[in-house]
Amino acid sequence: MAYVSIYTVGRLNHPIEHPASREFYHVGKNVYRQANNSGLIEVFSPNRVPFPEDAVKGNGPPILTLTVWNSLPSLYRFTYSEQHSQALRDKSKWIEPYPEKRQSYVIWWVDKVKDVSWQEAFKRYNYYIQHGSTAYAFDFKRAFDENGEIFLMK
Secondary structure, three states: OOEEEEEEEEEEOOOOOOHHHHHHHHHHHHHHHHHHOOOEEEEEOOOOOOOOOOOOOOOOOEEEEEEEEOOHHHHHHHHOOHHHHHHHHHHHHOEOOOHHHOOOEEEEEEOOHHHOOHHHHHHHHHHHHHHOOOOOOEOOOOEEOOOOOEEOOO
8 A cells, every 4th residue: 555745844934932933833733633633644753854955945943744644635635624724824924935936845655654754755855846746756736646647636
């Protein structure tokens, strides 16, 4: 069985102690609760992960997430429903805008959860930035199934 992994990257608008940043983390806890009931399998801690400075330039503290999901449809449904969808609409309160209209995430398929790593996430993201959406690294607008075929989101 194949799993889908997603890496997200950004920077906070304000220092961690700022009320807006505290709100971001509070909302994030609720979003992760929803994710746990929506197909989330694994969350990788960003603690002590060297942030790739070229990924997103800015002044705020980096925000990195790396998760594994049981299916692409479950990840998609979670992303665009309930609390996470509201958080996406509110993200400008918390997260700096992305330079050059860059995507803030990349998705890819894995055979085993243990194969997911931060180094792999950075590699997939950089590939995606250079080549766009491919079966190796993609976004929701042009997604692929685990066999490399174009996958239409429903």
